Amino acid sequence: MQKYIRTDRLPWIYCPGCSIGIATQMVAHAIEDLGLDFHKVVIISGIGCSGRTSGYFKTGTYHTTHGRAIAFAEGVKIANPELEVIVISGDGDLAAIGGNHLIHACRRNIDITVVCINNLNYGMTGGQFGPTTEHERYSQTSPPPFGNVEHPFNLVQLAASSGATFVARWTAVQARRATKSIAKGIKKKGFSFIEIVGACPTAYGRMNRLGDGLAMHKHLLEVADIQNGLPPHEAEFDYERRIVCGEFVNIEKPEYTEVLRQMHLKAHGQ
Amino acid sequence: MPERVMFTMGDIACAEGALSAGCRYFGGYPITPATEIAEWMARRMPEVGGAYVQYEDEIASITSVIGASWTGAKAMTATSGPGVSLMLEAIGLAVMTETPLVIVNIMRGGPSTGQPTRGQQGDVMQAKWGSHGDYQIIALTPASVQEMFDQTVRAFNLAERFRTPVFILADETVGHMRERLVIPDEHDLKIEYRKLPKVPPEEYLPFKADDDLVPPMALLGSEYQFYATGLTHDERGYPSDKENVQIELITRLNNKILHNADKIIELEEFMLDDADIAVVSYGTPSRSAKRAIKDARNEGIKVGMLRLKTVWPFPEKAIADLASRVKHIIVPEQNMGQIYHLVKEHALTTPVHLMAKPAGMPQYPQEIVQKIHEVSS
Incomplete structure (x- = not known):
């Protein structure tokens, strides 16, 4: 891991029992497995706990404003299509404040890989409900006795229906399968979205009495239901009972920077 | 490319200036009255191997x-208030991350949706103070189609030299007026590029500045590894909540512009040598002022103009010097008075007279002549 991680920045800031360290390793292993030239890999994140991920990778890395990691990544990829561009960020960053950029990047089909660490709440600010928090769950801004008034996005369905060419979901305990999907996403010539369902024992776990980090990860293993190839609209997410995991979309579509390259050739009569 | 002559509008001159400066990435969203820049870029970028990308916002x-910009491309956007x-x-x-780029604001009537098709100069303070925190910005204020080209080239050069965003602040009238434009032979243009690191990758400190207060910039995809963040960071680029790191960074970011103000600021003096009254102006009102000054001179009134081609950093020394030479200063602005307050601050005891007009047409020459009569009597 020393090849990929800025060891001079360790220990990292995450709480005991948090899944972000696991997800960080998944990305590093995927890069290793693919044998990529690490100088040509760019890692970008937004704001929040998962937003700190980019800072631990020993390559060209950038920490954007809240929600804008994908927009930054698009600029990088279009200006230099030879780079391998990976966004790692959280559910709040990518699906709430950055939701508009997520759906439009899916639609544009730019060859970037988004790893979304979904911990079901805003952890960095102390545990408020977000776009993935289930109905009636407790958080600092959806306190007992009523809990969350709103209903969550299913991120797999959101990415798939917005046009992403590769969509997968795993929990943080399915490290090998998740790493393989991340590697597939990186290799895919198109927009890839990989959701990693993780645990936030400090905020979400405590507020909803879900146990410590170990208990939460054990639970994720129990409720994970692997259904590769299931139509994305059937990829159910019910934290208590069943989280459908697997690869749901892997399709071919013209990729943005490739179309742009063809346009340049045409403009010069080739 | 050899010299070209066009009869065209300010917005298109701006786009051509960007292309001549080497801009190969345009990210934008259509908005009146800056849309023509996007439209021109959409046509021209494929010809030069660049990218026009229309975003969701x-x-x-x-x-x-x-x-x-972090991949090494010269990049810009164009919009309105x-x-x-x-x-x-x-x-x-x-x-905060010291990123060279150019933002064009073709200013329209505000606040809110305002008058999209009418010009105004209401965004001068927004350019300086809009984002939170203490920082400096560079803003250039062209007043003609030719200057839209020239200043855009200059904006890219300043952005690269100082690793900072640079504004083109043009009002709608300048953006939409049509005039003769001469695009110089590409060999006659001075084009600058950011400093790249010269030290070996293991010695590189991404935010350690040279004597000019500007750090060399490594690019994404290069052999240099770095972390750039909007968080307060030390010379290694690592986040820090230490007081001295915040003070050192913010001081340097401000000083790299302020200490180089003399190199950044450009001004035009018009009939100022013997003037008793000076008009201080920028953008479209300066064109009315020129006519007014000629008319008043015909009546024997000694009046001239200091035209600001740069509003940020503000030319404090030039205003103080002007105030020591003249008896009155008149400031016509297409707003309720924004630059006026800075002129007043630096003019010390010399009276400064505001001509505020928060609307689409600039002050008419005869209105400025009338003001000249008022203050001279």
Whole structure:
């Protein structure tokens, strides 16, 4: 891991029992497995706990404003299509404040890989409900006795229906399968979205009495239901009972920077 | 490319200036009265091997421009006041991570949706103070179609030299007026590029500045590894909540502009040598002022103009010097008075007279002549 991680920045800031360290390793292993030239890999994140991920990778890395990691990544990829561009960020960053950029990047089909660490709440600010928090769950801004008034996005369905060419979901305990999907996403010539369902024992776990980090990860293993190839609209997410995991979309579509390259050739009569 | 002559509008001159400066990435969102820049870029970028990318909003546009710049591309966006309002947070990010880029604001009537098709100069203070925190910005204020070209080339050069976002602040009248434009032979243009690191990768400190207060910039995809963040960071680029790190960074970011103000600021003196009264102006009102000054001179009134081609950093010394030479200063602005307050601050005891007009047409020459009569009597 020393090849990929800025060891001079360790220990990292995450709480005991948090899944972000696991997800960080998944990305590093995927890069290793693919044998990529690490100088040509760019890692970008937004704001929040998962937003700190980019800072631990020993390559060209950038920490954007809240929600804008994908927009930054698009600029990088279009200006230099030879780079391998990976966004790692959280559910709040990518699906709430950055939701508009997520759906439009899916639609544009730019060859970037988004790893979304979904911990079901805003952890960095102390545990408020977000776009993935289930109905009636407790958080600092959806306190007992009523809990969350709103209903969550299913991120797999959101990415798939917005046009992403590769969509997968795993929990943080399915490290090998998740790493393989991340590697597939990186290799895919198109927009890839990989959701990693993780645990936030400090905020979400405590507020909803879900146990410590170990208990939460054990639970994720129990409720994970692997259904590769299931139509994305059937990829159910019910934290208590069943989280459908697997690869749901892997399709071919013209990729943005490739179309742009063809346009340049045409403009010069080739 | 050899010299070309066009009869065209300010917005298109601006786009051509960007292309001549080497801009190969445009991220934007259509907005009146800056749309013609996007339209021209959409046609021209494929010809020069660049990218025109239309985003879902102005936030994505500017953020993608920051991303493109970090790969080494010269990159820009163009918008109007409402778009700049959306971009402000990212402009702060560009300042904090020292990202060279150009933002064009073709100013229209505001606040809010205002008068999209009418010009105004209401965004001068927004350009300086819009994003949160203490920072400096560079803003150039062209007043003709030719200057839209020239200043855009200069904006890219300043952005690269000082690793900072640079504004073109043009009002709608300048953006939409049509005049003769001479695009010089490409060999006659001075084009600058950012400093790249010269030390070996293991010795590189991404935010350690040279004597000019500007750090060399490594690019994404290069052999240099680095972390750039909007968080307060030390010379290694690592986040820090230490007081001295915050003070050192913010002081340097401000000083790299302020200490180089003399190199950044450009001014035009018009009939000022023997003047008793000076008009201080920028953009479209300066064109009315020129005519008014000629008319008043015909009546024997000694009046001239200091035209600001740069409003940020503000030319404090030039205003103080002017105030020591004249008896009155008149400031016509297409707003309720923005630059006026700075002129007043630096003019010390010399009376400064505001001609405020928060509307689409600039002050008419005869209105400025009338004001000259008032203050001279």
